[in-house]
Amino acid sequence: MGKKDTVFKLLCTGFALLSALLMLGFFLQLSLAGADAWKTFGLNFIFSSEWDPAAERFGALSAIVGTLATTVIALFFALPLAFAAALYLVDAAPAVGTVLSHAIDLLAAIPSVIYGMWGLFVLAPIMQDHVQAFFARIFKLENPGNGFGIFTAGVILSLMILPYICAVMRDVFKMTPAVLRESAYGIGCTKYEVAKDIVFRYGIRGILGGVFIGLGRALGETMAVLFVIGNLMEMPHSLFDSASTIASTIANNFAEADGLQRSALFAMGLILLAMSFGIQVLAQYYLHATGAKRGEK
Numbered sequence: 404m405g406k407k408d409t410v411f412k413l414l415c416t417g418f419a420l421l422s423a424l425l426m427l428g429f430f431l432q433l434s435l436a437g438a439d440a441w442k443t444f445g446l447n448f449i450f451s452s453e454w455d456p457a458a459e460r461f462g463a464l465s466a467i468v469g470t471l472a473t474t475v476i477a478l479f480f481a482l483p484l485a486f487a488a489a490l491y492l493v494d495a496a497p498a499v500g501t502v503l504s505h506a507i508d509l510l511a512a513i514p515s516v517i518y519g520m521w522g523l524f525v526l527a528p529i530m531q532d533h534v535q536a537f538f539a540r541i542f543k544l545e546n547p548g549n550g551f552g553i554f555t556a557g558v559i560l561s562l563m564i565l566p567y568i569c570a571v572m573r574d575v576f577k578m579t580p581a582v583l584r585e586s587a588y589g590i591g592c593t594k595y596e597v598a599k600d601i602v603f604r605y606g607i608r609g610i611l612g613g614v615f616i617g618l619g620r621a622l623g624e625t626m627a628v629l630f631v632i633g634n635l636m637e638m639p640h641s642l643f644d645s646a647s648t649i650a651s652t653i654a655n656n657f658a659e660a661d662g663l664q665r666s667a668l669f670a671m672g673l674i675l676l677a678m679s680f681g682i683q684v685l686a687q688y689y690l691h692a693t694g695a696k697r698g699e700k
Contacts, residue, residue, distance in 0.1 A: 426680075433670075434673055436665075436666065437667070437668075437672070438666070439662075440667040440670040444461065444462070447462070448462055449464065450464055452465040452637065454636035456656075456660075459663050461667035463671050464638065465636055465639070465647065466647050466649045466651075468638065468646070469647050469651075470622060470649045470650070470675070470678075472553045472557070472639070473553055473556045473621065474557075474560070475557070476558070476560070477558075477561040477563075477621045478621065479557075480558065480561035481561040481564050481565045484561075485565050485568035485569040485572055486572060488503075488565075488573075489569050489573040489576055490598055490602070492504050492569075493573060493577055507565070507566050507570070510562065510563075510565065510566040511566040511567060511570070515563065515624060515625070515626040516627070516630075518562065518563055518626075518627040519559070519626050519629060519630030519631065522555060522559045522630055523630045526555060526631065527549075527631055530550040530552075530554070530558075530643075531549055531550030532550075535550065535643050538643070548643040548644070551631055552631075552632065552639075552642065553632065553639055553642050553643070553644060553646050554643055556631050556632040557642075559627050560620075560621045560624055560627065560628065563620065563621070567616050567620060568616065570613070571609060571610070572606075572610055574609070575609030575613070576602055578609070579602050579605045579606060580605075583601050583605065584601055587601050607690075608690055611686055611690065615682065615683060618682060619679055619683075622678060625654045628650065628651050629654055632647060632648065632651060633645020633647070634647050634651060634655055636652065649671045649674065653668050653671060653672060
């Protein structure tokens, strides 16, 4: 190994260790700053939905439920759209595929506050006048909602994470060897079968990588959700109820928070970081555990 290779290896190792130290630093800082909340409430902080700054009683459960609910809704809408769009862009004529690819990529460049304003002035009225009114007629609901809530926030998030997932899937699909697809077509497979059994299985690692990039964005998104979720610190009982996420709760309260409330917000930040980290670990474990079935070494 030459001198340049040794220096390059040391640099790469250093940067990798720096990433690990940064992650450790985040956990340490949030743990120390939220220590008072954990000492006061213990694990009940996670399982309580009470949020009363006047009485200094705080719980994160309602925000956790709001975060998970909006993320699941976002993935429910974004994944099939991103998968279908990526498949189309791979096989589309260059003139069409290039234009549409740039258009989808530009969605990622739109600031989140613009998504939030669009949701506030356009999507929320549509949800109130049409979507929620429709469900109110079907299920005989007395209070159909005002357009704000978990479902509206989830739809906004789906539009925000779609370009990230689609871009990764598109690149992964392009890496699928042409001989595999042509062989499948040669034995009579349909486009759906090729997509499901060849393209999807070959690029599962990259596809899941794109999914978890979008998942991370959805879990931590603040401004767009802040505009449309209603910011009500109560346990939601339906998809159309106003609620709050961990990120929106922190953004709403941090400027005026002090003492135990500020510590509780740091503790919620730690929960959000742990959720994101845990999901990534589980994803890597799943890929490793199922690698043999996919023919990986």
